[in-house]
Amino acid sequence: MFYVSDIYTNEPKEFKNELQEKVYKTLKELDISFERVDTDEAITMEDCIEIDNKLDMNMVKTLFLCNRQKTDFYLFITTGNKKFDSKKFSQEMEIARVSFAPIELFEEMLGTKIGAATVYSSLINNKIQIVFDKDVLQEKYYGCSDGTTTGYMKVKTNDIVNKFLPYTKHTKKIITM
Numbered sequence: 172m173f174y175v176s177d178i179y180t181n182e183p184k185e186f187k188n189e190l191q192e193k194v195y196k197t198l199k200e201l202d203i204s205f206e207r208v209d210t211d212e213a214i215t216m217e218d219c220i221e222i223d224n225k226l227d228m229n230m231v232k233t234l235f236l237c238n239r240q241k242t243d244f245y246l247f248i249t250t251g252n253k254k255f256d257s258k259k260f261s262q263e264m265e266i267a268r269v270s271f272a273p274i275e276l277f278e279e280m281l282g283t284k285i286g287a288a289t290v291y292s293s294l295i296n297n298k299i300q301i302v303f304d305k306d307v308l309q310e311k312y313y314g315c316s317d318g319t320t321t322g323y324m325k326v327k328t329n330d331i332v333n334k335f336l337p338y339t340k341h342t343k344k345i346i347t348m
Contacts, residue, residue, distance in 0.1 A: 190282035
């Protein structure tokens with residue numbers, strides 16, 4: 172059985188990486204409230220079903236993408252139930268073909284590992300473009316990793332868009348998938 176803790180509204184007692192620590196310090200600084208759970212390692216969207224149920228929200232799917240030359244990088248945030256269509260993404264962004272970024276760049280550019288791609292990586296990297304599927308912005312709550320594969324949280328989507336992203340100086344692009 173997949174472990175999901177009780178719900179907490181405070182930061183973890185110990186941080187597992189630099190990104191996770193920055194996430195909680197920034198949320199506190201911006202006065203963004205959250206609910207969070209500790210879990211077994213969650214890598215797939217199937218792992219997130221119990222997290223969704225516990226936090227009463229829908230986890231987003233965050234994909235780390237790049238162009239062929241590996242010079243342009245994107246965090247594409249969509250709903251957990253959608254399949255990724257690289258051709259449609261490329262058309263919507265008006266760019267040439269994209270693919271998944273190499274595994275070795277996850278830690279270097281996102282400050283985390285596979286399974287924990289998160290909008291919060293914008294705290295440590297300003298070279299990544301943040302791209303939202305418009306359906307994500309329709310949700311009241313935004314469910315995502317806290318920068319680890321064992322910590323997940325729920326925040327108001329409006330807080331991510333109107334408080335957090337401006338703080339990181341990232342602009343968002345919204346596309347329809």
